[in-house]
Amino acid sequence: MIELREDDPRAPHVAALLAFHRKDAQADSPPEFRHSLDADGLSAACVTFWTAWHDGALAGLCALKDLGEGAGEVKSMRTAPGQLRRGVGRAMLAHVMETARARGYRRLYLETGTSSAFAAASRLYEAAGFVDGPVFGGYPPSPHNRFMTISLEGSPCPPSS
Numbered sequence: 001m002i003e004l005r006e007d008d009p010r011a012p013h014v015a016a017l018l019a020f021h022r023k024d025a026q027a028d029s030p031p032e033f034r035h036s037l038d039a040d041g042l043s044a045a046c047v048t049f050w051t052a053w054h055d056g057a058l059a060g061l062c063a064l065k066d067l068g069e070g071a072g073e074v075k076s077m078r079t080a081p082g083q084l085r086r087g088v089g090r091a092m093l094a095h096v097m098e099t100a101r102a103r104g105y106r107r108l109y110l111e112t113g114t115s116s117a118f119a120a121a122s123r124l125y126e127a128a129g130f131v132d133g134p135v136f137g138g139y140p141p142s143p144h145n146r147f148m149t150i151s152l153e154g155s156p157c158p159p160s161s
Contacts, residue, residue, distance in 0.1 A: 002059060002091035007051040009042035009063075014051060017061055018042075021078035028115035033144040035111055037063070037076055047075065050095065052088050059083040062092040064099055067109070067137060072100045074110040077121065089124050097128070101152050109136045109149045122146065 009018060018039060026034040042049045042063050052060035060083060063075040074096050079088040100108050110125060112118050125148050133149030135141045 001054075002086075002088055003053045004050045004062075004092065004095045005053065007049055007061075009039040009049045009061075013058060014039070014061060017058060017078060017080055018076075020081070021061065021076060024117070025078075025113065028117050029113055029144045033140070033142045035139060035145070042076060048099065049076075050092070052079075052083075052092050054083055054086060054088060057083070059086070060088045060092055062096055064096050066103075070104065070106040072096075072103070072105045072108050073137060074108060074125075089121075090128075093124060093128050097150075097152065106153050107149060107151055109133065109147065111137075111139055112146050112148065114144055114146050118146070122148075 007014065022036045022038065025036045037047070041047070046066045047063050049063045050061065051058055052062070058080055060077070060079040062077045065073040065075050067073055074093070077089065077092055097108065108130075110130065112121050112125070128150070130148040130150045133147050135147050136149075139145060139147070
């Protein structure tokens, strides 16, 4: 069972996984097209941050940013390397989508990379119903970034496990 906890992105138990996430997410994109948030960015008032736990171990992290006007953005989804293929990503995405729906959001957006390093993430988002969408939130368009969206009106949340 995967447990999601609202957490502090500045907490010591988050530091190594967040650093790994940022380094890995930025490895395949030019600096001007890197958009992962650091602990300060994930601590902003408009962002809700969670950690995922499996068998007492930190299994992942994720966040939801309020974009206003009934929209949100999935941010900083990362499964810990030792927790891959255990349903952590699905559980986190389901939790973010359930939270967004409970808050009355009508639409979710996300930005991810386009290199092969982001293929698993893209498959997860596609399986949950996300489709390619417009550039949003002030991001610059680029061949290094993929923009995806899903309507939460009438769409079921993906299963959590």
